Amino acid sequence: MRQKANSPQLTNTEIFFQILKDPDRKSIIRMIWEFFYLYFYYGEFPRQYFSRYLFKKTRTNLLDYYPWKFLYNLKHFFNEKELCEVLENKLYYDFFYRQFNLSLPKILMYNHRNLFVIGKKNFVISSSGEFRTILAEIIKKNSSASDSVIIKKTYWSYGGDKVFKVYLSQISADPSRIDELYEEVTKSGFLFQETIKQHPLLDKLNPSCVNTIRFDTYIDPEGKVEVISAYLRMSYRNCEVDNVSLGGCFVGIDMQTGRLKKEGFSNLIDLGVTILTKHPVTNIVFENLTIPFFEEAKALVMKAASYMPGIRLVGWDVAIGVYEPILIEGNSDYDNTGNDLSEGGYRTNAVFKKVLQEYNVLKKQKTAD
Ligand SMILES: Nc1ncnc2c1ncn2[C@@H]1O[C@H](COP(=O)(O)OP(=O)(O)O)[C@@H](O)[C@H]1O
Ligand SMILES: [Mg+2]
Numbered sequence: 001m002r003q004k005a006n007s008p009q010l011t012n013t014e015i016f017f018q019i020l021k022d023p024d025r026k027s028i029i030r031m032i033w034e035f036f037y038l039y040f041y042y043g044e045f046p047r048q049y050f051s052r053y054l055f056k057k058t059r060t061n062l063l064d065y066y067p068w069k070f071l072y073n074l075k076h077f078f079n080e081k082e083l084c085e086v087l088e089n090k091l092y093y094d095f096f097y098r099q100f101n102l103s104l105p106k107i108l109m110y111n112h113r114n115l116f117v118i119g120k121k122n123f124v125i126s127s128s129g130e131f132r133t134i135l136a137e138i139i140k141k142n143s144s145a146s147d148s149v150i151i152k153k154t155y156w157s158y159g160g161d162k163v164f165k166v167y168l169s170q171i172s173a174d175p176s177r178i179d180e181l182y183e184e185v186t187k188s189g190f191l192f193q194e195t196i197k198q199h200p201l202l203d204k205l206n207p208s209c210v211n212t213i214r215f216d217t218y219i220d221p222e223g224k225v226e227v228i229s230a231y232l233r234m235s236y237r238n239c240e241v242d243n244v245s246l247g248g249c250f251v252g253i254d255m256q257t258g259r260l261k262k263e264g265f266s267n268l269i270d271l272g273v274t275i276l277t278k279h280p281v282t283n284i285v286f287e288n289l290t291i292p293f294f295e296e297a298k299a300l301v302m303k304a305a306s307y308m309p310g311i312r313l314v315g316w317d318v319a320i321g322v323y324e325p326i327l328i329e330g331n332s333d334y335d336n337t338g339n340d341l342s343e344g345g346y347r348t349n350a351v352f353k354k355v356l357q358e359y360n361v362l363k364k365q366k367t368a369d
Contacts, residue, residue: 075334253291
């Protein structure tokens with residue numbers, strides 16, 4: 001249904017041989033030693049040795065990077081499970097955050113199975129033909145903003161998995177795609193969102209999708225909100241979403257200057273041992289590219305974080321619009337391994353050090369209970 005970013009992926013054996021042949025790798029003896037050192041240090045399989053490219057000669061600060069399980073478990077000490085629904089359900093997220101006048105993408109329609117809601121009106125759609133008509137209507141009504149609509153699953157969907165973009169012209173030109181979409185949409189709940197128009201600079205960097213900044217924020221026990229880190233995600237495979245799991249890459253952002261760092265990363269299964277310094281399609285060099293409205297984007301996520309004090313570690317997706325940053329979503333269970341990589345090791349990050357300090361206290365408390 002999606003114009004899928006399905007280039008072939010590398011097998012573990014292919015990755016293994018790429019590492020062996022990588023001119024930038026450390027010596028075999030050193031790699032074996034470091035691998036086992038990390039294995040015993042953390043007591044878990046050190047996947048980070050590969051996924052954070054620690055086998056490369058330039059990576060000498062091994063202990064600044066954290067293994068997956070450690071990073072995964074840490075988040076759950078900071079976020080109240082009962083509250084997470086407000087972020088994980090994209091409809092509740094909109095209802096909750098809209099009251100604070102934050103800039104959010106506009107919802108044009110939503111549904112639960114065959115029941116659809118537009119504004120204050122609810123109605124039944126019982127055929128794909130009716131669905132096509134309504135879809136065309138909502139796009140036309142909003143045509144001053146965009147000639148397409150973003151359709152995304154309301155709950156329990158991550159990584160861009162159930163996010164689709166439909167252009168008005170496709171409704172008549174590609175009816176079988178819309179039929180498939182109708183089947184998918186009426187199985188559960190979806191929202192139909194206005195397509196964000198991104199800032200020209202980000203469009204130039206990669207025009208296939210809205211390239212978002214992934215920020216993570218921390219609320220300390222006194223309620224002080226801080227932004228931990230940020231990286232910019234973009235597709236490099238002409239995909240309509242920027243998620244790394246669907247063929248995206250990402251580059252860290254310097255928190256003080258709002259400029260892109262030098263190196264861009266993807267998954268080993270997609271790009272092998274290659275570290276990018278420019279966008280593979282547009283060839284735009286990452287280093288020092290200044291993100292527009294970066295300070296405003298930081299302020300936006302800090303405000304949003306402060307309104308939900310029971311969720312203290314959040315990964316936010318922020319689009320940079322033509323005139324302002326737009327908050328697409330917040331994730332209470334975000335993949336913080338990306339931040340570990342883009343920061344050159346989370347341990348080097350001053351705010352993350354505070355998170356770790358509190359984590360050690362919380363862990364001790366939990367063991368004592
Ligand atoms: N309203 C929108 N307009 C344009 N692109 C969007 C919009 N919403 C999402 N996207 C694109 O799809 C990606 C995934 O959307 P998101 O809502 O974050 O879903 P998921 O929970 O699957 O990550 C975004 O990072 C962005 O690239
Ligand atoms: Mg997202």
